[in-house]
Amino acid sequence: xxxxxxxxxxxxxxxxxxxxxxxxxxxxxxxxxxxxxxxxxxxxxxxxxxxxxxxxxxxxxxxxxxxxxxxxxxxxxxxxxxxxxxxxxxxxxxxxxxxxxxxxxxxxxxxxxxxxxxxxxxxxxxxxxxxxxxxxxxxxxxxxxxxxxxxxxxxxxxxxxxxxxxxxxxxxxxxxxxxxxxxxxxxxxxxxxxxxxxxxxxxxxxxxxxxxxxxxxxxxxxxxxxxxxxxxxxxxxxxxxxxxxxxxxxxxxxxxxxxxxxxxx
Amino acid sequence: xxxxxxxxxxxxxxxxxxxxxxxxxxxxxxxxxxxxxxxxxxxxxxxxxxxxxxxxxxxxxxxxxxxxxxxxxxxxxxxxxxxxxxxxxxxxxxxxxxxxxxxxxxxxxxxxxxxxxxxxxxxxxxxxxxxxxxxxxxxxxxxxxxxxxxxxxxxxxxxxxxxxxxxxxxxxxxxxxxxxxxxxxxxxxxxxxxxxxxxxxxxxxxxxxxxxxxxxxxxxxxxxxxxxxxxxxxxxxxxxxxxxxxxxxxxxxxxxxxxxxxxx
Numbered sequence: 001x002x003x004x005x006x007x008x009x010x011x012x013x014x015x016x017x018x019x020x021x022x023x024x025x026x027x028x029x030x031x032x033x034x035x036x037x038x039x040x041x042x043x044x045x046x047x048x049x050x051x052x053x054x055x056x057x058x059x060x061x062x063x064x065x066x067x068x069x070x071x072x073x074x075x076x077x078x079x080x081x082x083x084x085x086x087x088x089x090x091x092x093x094x095x096x097x098x099x100x101x102x103x104x105x106x107x108x109x110x111x112x113x114x115x116x117x118x119x120x121x122x123x124x125x126x127x128x129x130x131x132x133x134x135x136x137x138x139x140x141x142x143x144x145x146x147x148x149x150x151x152x153x154x155x156x157x158x159x160x161x162x163x164x165x166x167x168x169x170x171x172x173x174x175x176x177x178x179x180x181x182x183x184x185x186x187x188x189x190x191x192x193x194x195x196x197x198x199x200x201x202x203x204x205x206x207x208x209x210x211x212x213x214x215x216x217x218x219x220x221x222x223x224x225x226x227x228x229x230x231x232x233x234x235x236x237x238x239x240x241x242x243x244x245x246x247x248x249x250x251x252x253x254x255x256x257x258x259x260x261x262x263x264x265x
Numbered sequence: 266x267x268x269x270x271x272x273x274x275x276x277x278x279x280x281x282x283x284x285x286x287x288x289x290x291x292x293x294x295x296x297x298x299x300x301x302x303x304x305x306x307x308x309x310x311x312x313x314x315x316x317x318x319x320x321x322x323x324x325x326x327x328x329x330x331x332x333x334x335x336x337x338x339x340x341x342x343x344x345x346x347x348x349x350x351x352x353x354x355x356x357x358x359x360x361x362x363x364x365x366x367x368x369x370x371x372x373x374x375x376x377x378x379x380x381x382x383x384x385x386x387x388x389x390x391x392x393x394x395x396x397x398x399x400x401x402x403x404x405x406x407x408x409x410x411x412x413x414x415x416x417x418x419x420x421x422x423x424x425x426x427x428x429x430x431x432x433x434x435x436x437x438x439x440x441x442x443x444x445x446x447x448x449x450x451x452x453x454x455x456x457x458x459x460x461x462x463x464x465x466x467x468x469x470x471x472x473x474x475x476x477x478x479x480x481x482x483x484x485x486x487x488x489x490x491x492x493x494x495x496x497x498x499x500x501x502x503x504x505x506x507x508x509x510x511x512x513x514x515x516x517x518x519x520x521x522x523x524x525x526x527x528x529x
Contacts, residue, residue, distance in 0.1 A: 030438075030440035032442035034440035035443075037444050037448075038443065040443075040449050044451065045456055045457055048463070049309050051461070051463060052309065052313075052461060053309045053313070053316075056305075127420070198304055198307070
């Protein structure tokens with residue numbers, strides 16, 4: 001019942017989204033292009049760097065590109081369904097949260113639905129293509145279960161991302177900083193795209209267990225690359241970490257909602 | 266009149282001070298970023314002594330200095346301007362007896378000064394303690410660096426003004442702003458110094474204003490550029506700073522004619 005209800009809400013919001021977007025049609029394409037440029041820039045970084053070195057740690061260029069291709073898939077899905085970039089500005093500072101809270105559906109559900117951004121999924125497709133290209137270049141074997149594993153891993157990665165960012169967005173309920181968490185998000189999201197093994201122990205620990213961005217890129221990709229660390233266990237922790245961190249995110253959100261007292265505007 | 270502009274700097278500085286909680290997280294993020302790039306470059310160097318003319322120590326210093334410089338010149342004026350254009354409040358500002366663009370610039374400067382004092386200076390001390398960084402001892406170099414940093418601020422702010430003003434022409438410039446942010450980080454040399462790009466790319470980049478934001482001051486400060494090349498770098502910055510005034514004024518003139526307020 002509840003899920004059915006949420007799905008029908010999702011359909012409505014999606015229809016709404018396309019109506020709005022078709023009004024600003026040119027902008028739609030600018031956004032798609034800018035998303036792709038963003039990914040292209042990171043690939044450029046990888047290519048530029050590998051002009052000067054044959055390997056990063058003991059990772060070859062194709063492997064690093066593979067990891068980045070994988071990363072793009074969950075990142076695109078995340079961008080499509082958890083678009084909280086303007087959360088603080090729009091909901092806290094401008095006071096739209098008050099409107100959300102007067103409605104019966106869950107507050108997080110509403111905020112996520114109001115901000116669906118389907119064009120992000122194009123990035124996922126490009127990521128899939130990049131991963132595929134690196135796959136053939138590396139001559140990796142392709143097993144029947146690989147697509148299934150990929151789905152499980154991507155879901156796990158998306159949940160981790162979601163958990164972290166929902167928790168970060170919920171910080172706005174506690175503090176009243178005007179620019180909110182946007183710069184923080186923008187900077188932190190750079191991790192987990194590159195082999196985590198090149199970092200020192202402290203940062204590796206941070207990226208694995210505290211802000212587990214290593215699970216949105218390098219660890220799950222290791223499965224397909226056939227070089228899984230931690231006795232082959234690490235990739236499989238991705239879905240588990242996803243569930244845990246999504247849970248934490250929702251908890252922080254729900255706790256924050258209770259603390260929230262309105263913008264006073 | 267200039268007194269009023271000074272007040273804009275002061276007010277923004279105080280506003281930033283009021284919301285300083287935001288910046289504690291900022292210092293942490295910058296430290297993490299510098300750390301991440303430090304390890305990245307260490308892995309890239311491997312056993313190599315020197316890549317693209319940078320020694321490992323120079324590279325580490327370059328990374329730290331360019332991130333700290335970014336703390337000073339970085340601002341969200343593009344977003345502020347486009348928000349004000351979209352919600353229509355720019356119309357009210359246009360009727361006031363000051364230059365809107367000048368006011369924005371002053372607000373950016375207030376923000377920059379705040380970050381310089383409360384963010385860049387303490388951040389630099391922390392970073393110097395953690396990573397193997399060699400800062401120059403020549404006081405003249407420090408003075409030149411601060412002049413160059415000032416130009417970095419001006420050029421970056423000019424690019425931000427242009428990006429923000431695009432909201433007059435495209436209704437929603439969110440994508441463009443995102444694109445600009447990435448472009449500035451990559452092409453200005455924060456993420457990777459221009460010298461690392463393949464020959465054709467770095468010669469293209471030398472004709473763009475972005476390198477003047479980070480790469481030139483960073484190269485001078487790490488003494489990768491010395492002698493008369495230092496003055497050339499400073500000259501390139503000055504030229505860009507002057508050249509960018511033209512498109513901004515043209516955009517501003519066109520914008521005043523085009524202004525239509527969406528709702529509000």
